[in-house]
Amino acid sequence: MQRSSIDVIHSLETLLSKDQVSTEASVLESYGQDWTRFTQPAPLAIVFPRSTNEVADIVKCARTHKFALVPSGGRTGLSGGAVAANGEVVVSLDKLNTIEAVNKTDRTIAVGAGAITQAIQAAAREADLFYPVDFASSGSSQIGGNIATNAGGINVIRYGMTREWVAGLTVVTGTGEILELNRGLMKNNTGLDFRHLFIGSEGVLGFITEATLRLCSPPKDPTVLVLGLSDMDAIMLVLERIQGTTPLLAYEFFSELAASKVVEHAGVARPFDTKTPFYALIEFERDSEETEAAVFEAVEACMESGWVLDAVMSQSVAQARALWRLREDISETITRWTPYKNDISSTVSKVPQLLSAVDTVVHNHYPDWEVCWYGHIGDGNLHLNILKPENLDISDFKARCGDVSVDIFEAIRGLGGSISAEHGVGTLKAPFLEYTRTESEIASMRAIKAIFDPDEIMNPGKIFLAN
Amino acid sequence: MQRSSIDVIHSLETLLSKDQVSTEASVLESYGQDWTRFTQPAPLAIVFPRSTNEVADIVKCARTHKFALVPSGGRTGLSGGAVAANGEVVVSLDKLNTIEAVNKTDRTIAVGAGAITQAIQAAAREADLFYPVDFASSGSSQIGGNIATNAGGINVIRYGMTREWVAGLTVVTGTGEILELNRGLMKNNTGLDFRHLFIGSEGVLGFITEATLRLCSPPKDPTVLVLGLSDMDAIMLVLERIQGTTPLLAYEFFSELAASKVVEHAGVARPFDTKTPFYALIEFERDSEETEAAVFEAVEACMESGWVLDAVMSQSVAQARALWRLREDISETITRWTPYKNDISSTVSKVPQLLSAVDTVVHNHYPDWEVCWYGHIGDGNLHLNILKPENLDISDFKARCGDVSVDIFEAIRGLGGSISAEHGVGTLKAPFLEYTRTESEIASMRAIKAIFDPDEIMNPGKIFLAN
Numbered sequence: 015m016q017r018s019s020i021d022v023i024h025s026l027e028t029l030l031s032k033d034q035v036s037t038e039a040s041v042l043e044s045y046g047q048d049w050t051r052f053t054q055p056a057p058l059a060i061v062f063p064r065s066t067n068e069v070a071d072i073v074k075c076a077r078t079h080k081f082a083l084v085p086s087g088g089r090t091g092l093s094g095g096a097v098a099a100n101g102e103v104v105v106s107l108d109k110l111n112t113i114e115a116v117n118k119t120d121r122t123i124a125v126g127a128g129a130i131t132q133a134i135q136a137a138a139r140e141a142d143l144f145y146p147v148d149f150a151s152s153g154s155s156q157i158g159g160n161i162a163t164n165a166g167g168i169n170v171i172r173y174g175m176t177r178e179w180v181a182g183l184t185v186v187t188g189t190g191e192i193l194e195l196n197r198g199l200m201k202n203n204t205g206l207d208f209r210h211l212f213i214g215s216e217g218v219l220g221f222i223t224e225a226t227l228r229l230c231s232p233p234k235d236p237t238v239l240v241l242g243l244s245d246m247d248a249i250m251l252v253l254e255r256i257q258g259t260t261p262l263l264a265y266e267f268f269s270e271l272a273a274s275k276v277v278e279h280a281g282v283a284r285p286f287d288t289k290t291p292f293y294a295l296i297e298f299e300r301d302s303e304e305t306e307a308a309v310f311e312a313v314e315a316c317m318e319s320g321w322v323l324d325a326v327m328s329q330s331v332a333q334a335r336a337l338w339r340l341r342e343d344i345s346e347t348i349t350r351w352t353p354y355k356n357d358i359s360s361t362v363s364k365v366p367q368l369l370s371a372v373d374t375v376v377h378n379h380y381p382d383w384e385v386c387w388y389g390h391i392g393d394g395n396l397h398l399n400i401l402k403p404e405n406l407d408i409s410d411f412k413a414r415c416g417d418v419s420v421d422i423f424e425a426i427r428g429l430g431g432s433i434s435a436e437h438g439v440g441t442l443k444a445p446f447l448e449y450t451r452t453e454s455e456i457a458s459m460r461a462i463k464a465i466f467d468p469d470e471i472m473n474p475g476k477i478f479l480a481n
Numbered sequence: 482m483q484r485s486s487i488d489v490i491h492s493l494e495t496l497l498s499k500d501q502v503s504t505e506a507s508v509l510e511s512y513g514q515d516w517t518r519f520t521q522p523a524p525l526a527i528v529f530p531r532s533t534n535e536v537a538d539i540v541k542c543a544r545t546h547k548f549a550l551v552p553s554g555g556r557t558g559l560s561g562g563a564v565a566a567n568g569e570v571v572v573s574l575d576k577l578n579t580i581e582a583v584n585k586t587d588r589t590i591a592v593g594a595g596a597i598t599q600a601i602q603a604a605a606r607e608a609d610l611f612y613p614v615d616f617a618s619s620g621s622s623q624i625g626g627n628i629a630t631n632a633g634g635i636n637v638i639r640y641g642m643t644r645e646w647v648a649g650l651t652v653v654t655g656t657g658e659i660l661e662l663n664r665g666l667m668k669n670n671t672g673l674d675f676r677h678l679f680i681g682s683e684g685v686l687g688f689i690t691e692a693t694l695r696l697c698s699p700p701k702d703p704t705v706l707v708l709g710l711s712d713m714d715a716i717m718l719v720l721e722r723i724q725g726t727t728p729l730l731a732y733e734f735f736s737e738l739a740a741s742k743v744v745e746h747a748g749v750a751r752p753f754d755t756k757t758p759f760y761a762l763i764e765f766e767r768d769s770e771e772t773e774a775a776v777f778e779a780v781e782a783c784m785e786s787g788w789v790l791d792a793v794m795s796q797s798v799a800q801a802r803a804l805w806r807l808r809e810d811i812s813e814t815i816t817r818w819t820p821y822k823n824d825i826s827s828t829v830s831k832v833p834q835l836l837s838a839v840d841t842v843v844h845n846h847y848p849d850w851e852v853c854w855y856g857h858i859g860d861g862n863l864h865l866n867i868l869k870p871e872n873l874d875i876s877d878f879k880a881r882c883g884d885v886s887v888d889i890f891e892a893i894r895g896l897g898g899s900i901s902a903e904h905g906v907g908t909l910k911a912p913f914l915e916y917t918r919t920e921s922e923i924a925s926m927r928a929i930k931a932i933f934d935p936d937e938i939m940n941p942g943k944i945f946l947a948n
Contacts, residue, residue: 119721119830120861142725164670175668177677178645191921200860201642201826201902203631203681204910204917205944206926210644210677214670231728254586258609261698302769359668363586393667394587432669439671450671454658458932459673465928477672 022081022103023059029071034062034109045106046098048091049151050442057084057098064109066184066192066223072105073221074190076471083471085217087127087159090151092355093440095163095216095476102474107158110223116141121229122181122198127158127222134227144232146173150342158222164214166436168342171392172263173230175436177213182226185212187219188467198226211462216438217473219466233263234301238334239309239327241316242290243267246366248321249294253362253392255316256296259308264297265392272344272388279350280343283336288324294391295341297334344388351401352408353386354415358426359435362394371425372398379418395435398422423449439477447477489548489570490526496538501529501576512573513565515558516618517909524551524565531576533651533659533690539572540688541657543938550938552684554594554626557618559822560907562630562683562943569941574625577690583608588696589648589665594625594689601694611699613640617809625689631681633903635809638859639730640697642903644680649693652679654686655934665693678929683905684940686933700730701768705801706776706794708783709757710734713833715788716761720829720859722783723763726775731764732859739811739855746817747810750803755791761858762808764801811855818868819875820853821882825893826902829861838892839865846885862902865889890916906944914944 026035036042037059046055058081063069076083082102089096098104110126113133117123118141125134131145131152138145147160149167159165161183165176173179182198185208195209196202212219243249249267256262270291276282285293300306309327316322328334360368369387376385382403389397400418402411423433427449434443434450447456460478463470474480493502503509504526513522525548530536543550549569556563565571577593580600584590585608592601598612598619605612614627616634626632628650632643640646649665652675662676663669679686710716716734723729737758743749752760767773776794783789795801827835836854843852850870856863867885869878890900894916901910901917914923927945930937941947 117828117830118725119717120828121724122828164674166668166670170668174645177674178641193919193922197897198828199826199897199899199902200829201633201637201857201862202899202917203633203901203903203905204899204914205681205683205906205923206678206929207631207644207681208922208925211673214672214674216672231725250586257588258585258698302771304769359666361584361587361589361665362667363584390668395668430664430666432666432671434670435666435668436670443671447671450669452660455660455675456672458675461932462673462929465925 019058019101022079025075025079026059026061026072026103029075030061030063030068034064036060045086045089045104048089048094048096050092050094050097052094052442053097053099055097055099056101057104058101060104060106062106062109066186069105069186069221069223070190070192073186073188076103077190077469080469081471082474084473085162085221087156088130088151088154090155091159091163091440092357092437093434093442095438095440096159097441105221107156107223113137116143116229120198122226123229124224124226125157126224127156129157131155131157131160138229139232143229145179145227145229147176147179150345157225161213161222161225162215162217163438166390166393166395168264168266168390170390171265172261177210179228180209180213180225181228183209183212183222184224186221186223188469188472214438216440216476218463218477220472233299235299236263236297236334237300237328238337239296239313239325240285240337240340241294241296241313241322242286242288242324243292243294244321244323245291246369249292249391250363250366251321252294252316256309256312259312260298260305262296262298262392264295266295266341266389267391268293268341268344268388269386271384272386273340275386276340276343276347280339280347282339282343285326285337285340286324290323293340295337341388348386348399348401353399353401354411356398356422357395357435357437358398358431358433359393359395360426360429360431362392364429364431365391365394365396368426368429368431369396371429372422375421375425376400376418380414441475444475444477444479486525486568489546492542492546493526493528493539493570496542497528497530497535501531503527512553512556512571515556515561515563517559517561517564519561519909520564520566522564522566523568524571525568527571527573529573529576533653536572536653536688536690537657537659540653540655543570544657544936547936548938549941551940552629552688554623555597555618555621557622558626558630558907559824559904560901560909562905562907563626564908572688574623574690580604583610583696587665589693590696591691591693592624593691594623596624598622598624598627605696606699610696612646612694612696614643614646617812624692628680628689628692629682629684630905633857633860633862635731635733635857637857638732639728644677646695647676647680647692648695650676650679650689651691653688653690655936655939681905683907683943685930685944687939700766702766703730703764703801704767704795705804706763706780706792707752707804707807708761708763708780708789709753709755709791710759710761711788711790712758713836716759716858717830717833718786718788719761719783723776723779726779727765727772729763729765729859731762733762733808733856734858735760735808735811735855736853738851739853740807742853743807743810743814747806747814749806749810752793752804752807753791757790760807762804808855815853815866815868820866820868821878823865823889824862824902824904825865825898825900826860826862827893827896827898829859831896831898832858832861832863835893835896835898836863838896839889842888842892843867843885847881908942911942911944911946
């Protein structure tokens with residue numbers, strides 16, 4: 015270890031108590047990476063502040079001693095936004111995990127950045143309220159990370175992204191200053207809204223340390239409908255028809271390839287005997303007989319039009335959960351094919367074009383590769399998974415996928431879509447940001463970063479390539 | 482007219498056709514002010530671009546010739562955000578008023594900044610969809626102005642502010658560059674979200690020229706309930722009780738003083754014989770018998786608790802409209818007392834404290850002044866109106882209100898509230914911005930303005946005091 019590294023660790027140990035600074039190999043390994051597993055973790059140290067003030071002290075120390083900081087939440091990210099591979103100091107928010115009592119009049123809950131998503135959902139439920147942002151990693155993801163990446167998930171069509179549920183934020187900027195943004199107000203039109211600047215900023219402007227979240231009434235009797243669809247166009251027509259009469263909680267889709275994988279390998283039952291090219295999983299509130307009748311009528315009309323070939327509806331919470339597995343188990347099931355993953359979007363109406371354009375790109379490069387499609391199609395969000403052919407070596411596969419990527423991003427740009435729908439830019443998409451944002455926008459982003467992080471200590475290499 | 486002014490007008494006439502540039506006195510007068518009527522309008526010229534490109538040309542011209550620009554929508558603002566009192570060139574968006582066909586799959590509508598709010602609402606309705614942001618000025622306000630001020634209104638408790646309905650923005654920055662922000666996508670996590678930076682920026686960063694708005698399904702059978710309340714605390718208890726079982730479209734309140742004014746002067750019928758200190762106006766969707774039963778049960782429980790002293794519920798659209806007049810006619814009715822108006826907020830649970838603190842401030846200064854309270858209380862948003870005593874001269878009244886203002890803003894700061902809930906900062910609140918935002922935040926706002934408007938040509942004196 016170099017002299018300067020020893021200085022850094024010493025300065026941190028002076029600032030915090032000894033048990034808040036770790037350089038143990040296993041801790042460095044675990045806190046230096048997220049779910050992407052693309053880079054070899056190599057942080058200098060991991061620190062565990064217990065308060066916003068301690069985070070501010072760490073930032074000031076980093077400015078003085080010129081070392082880089084990486085904010086670290088539940089490390090469930092899929093874009094490498096929280097990886098530390100270059101001797102950075104990782105600042106874990108694990109210990110800022112307070113969850114205060116729900117304010118039932120305000121319908122808000124104040125939490126520390128390290129609070130686990132699921133624990134917040136549970137606290138809301140105890141007060142007969144609901145925190146609606148939900149996704150596969152909610153058991154380990156932290157709210158600070160959710161906010162820093164503007165996390166989406168399975169209920170966006172109804173409840174929007176994390177952005178819409180943040181009523182207040184406490185942040186520590188890259189200058190070490192503490193800002194209280196919006197303080198839980200529902201209405202506050204007093205100039206530029208920095209809360210929205212920090213949401214989705216992936217740690218490049220500073221740390222999110224505390225948040226006040228909005229809550230709402232829980233949905234009534236959520237009911238799941240799985241539909242077998244004739245083709246990709248049908249999925250849009252069905253969406254429009256059903257959404258026209260019934261507000262939806264979710265509108266997900268998956269291909270027959272995805273379905274066959276979870277049926278064969280995860281022991282999930284087929285929804286019905288008919289095999290169809292695509293399936294839609296729809297969730298809605300069965301809040302009255304009128305709603306149920308409207309859904310039945312819509313599904314019947316879709317069957318008469320030939321868009322829906324078969325259908326099943328949950329009659330209990332257990333059945334609803336079982337049907338959800340068809341969609342939710344896909345990601346884990348296909349990990350055995352070490353898939354090349356991509357999280358892309360377009361406007362909802364352009365999704366069939368997007369899917370077909372990407373299919374064509376992949377097919378043109380490698381006609382025999384399998385593309386496993388699923389995603390939050392009601393939001394225009396596709397999860398693309400290319401399965402590794404068994405006979406292909408992993409590094410070879412990754413290299414070939416890299417070539418395909420650029421063509422995929424070109425297709426996305428052509429359709430006005432986004433190269434990252436909900437996973438953020440991180441390190442993985444940083445080289446490709448220009449496919450969704452213009453050069454001028456990227457220059458302005460860097461200029462804004464310079465205001466809040468003048469010494470470039472905050473999460474270097476994330477969103478933007480290092481200078 | 483000075484030589485340089487002639488140059489400016491000549492350069493604009495070269496850029497645009499003659500009928501797009503006006504220096505007529507009546508046009509200068511009308512386009513140089515908004516609804517505040519606090520400043521004497523004195524713009525140099527009014528220009529009427531027909532496209533985003535023409536707006537960009539005007540900005541480049543302004544940079545070259547060093548003149549200031551004021552973006553101008555429907556000029557219904559209440560904070561002086563669109564006034565031009567110092568020889569600025571007012572850029573009216575009147576002619577950028579296209580409304581494209583609704584995209585029913587995406588549930589979006591693309592509009593020019595000059596499109597009138599009500600016309601957009603009507604276009605949505607024709608497609609069986611709904612644009613939910615609504616307020617008294619929707620017949621003349623323009624969507625560009627709504628977005629630039631993040632307009633609120635009567636449905637915020639259910640649908641949020643304008644911010645939440647903007648899926649895409651075309652802006653022209655103060656550098657003359659055209660940016661396409663978010664392009665209508667529901668999901669796009671690719672770095673700092675400039676869309677949210679421009680929403681609510683009151684023209685200090687550039688022009689909003691086009692927008693893609695989200696739409697939703699219209700509410701089913703909106704029904705109005707007016708409740709007579711025992712005291713201010715009751716209004717919070719009733720909100721919590723009713724909101725716990727029924728999603729609300731609106732939760733408004735007004736005082737007996739406000740009610741008596743509209744009954745006496747606007748010919749609106751009292752909701753019931755009982756006079757109570759405060760009234761709540763609640764709107765909800767009577768979408769099923771279950772909902773209706775839940776509302777009845779909640780109101781009965783509130784009566785048993787002594788919070789609600791009397792109640793009436795609309796049985797038809799006409800009755801609902803009539804009841805809404807009790808709340809909506811207040812502002813116009815009390816204009817004869819040339820009231821001192823203020824638009825303030827706190828978290829919902831702190832509203833009783835806020836109201837009482839402000840009452841105390843006013844009473845301590847002037848024990849006999851009448852304070853007429855009403856507002857969007859379900860959002861923590863109070864509209865404070867101090868009525869001018871008949872024997873007091875108007876300029877004297879305004880001067881005295883100025884003194885009271887500072888004490889009111891101190892009280893708001895003490896409660897963590899906002900000095901502008903939904904009307905924006907404009908020129909009127911610019912001197913007081915520090916009561917809600919810190920010095921450091923204001924410095925960062927100015928730094929961000931410098932990125933997008935390096936020559937300081939965009940809407941000077943708005944949000945920030947002129948340097």
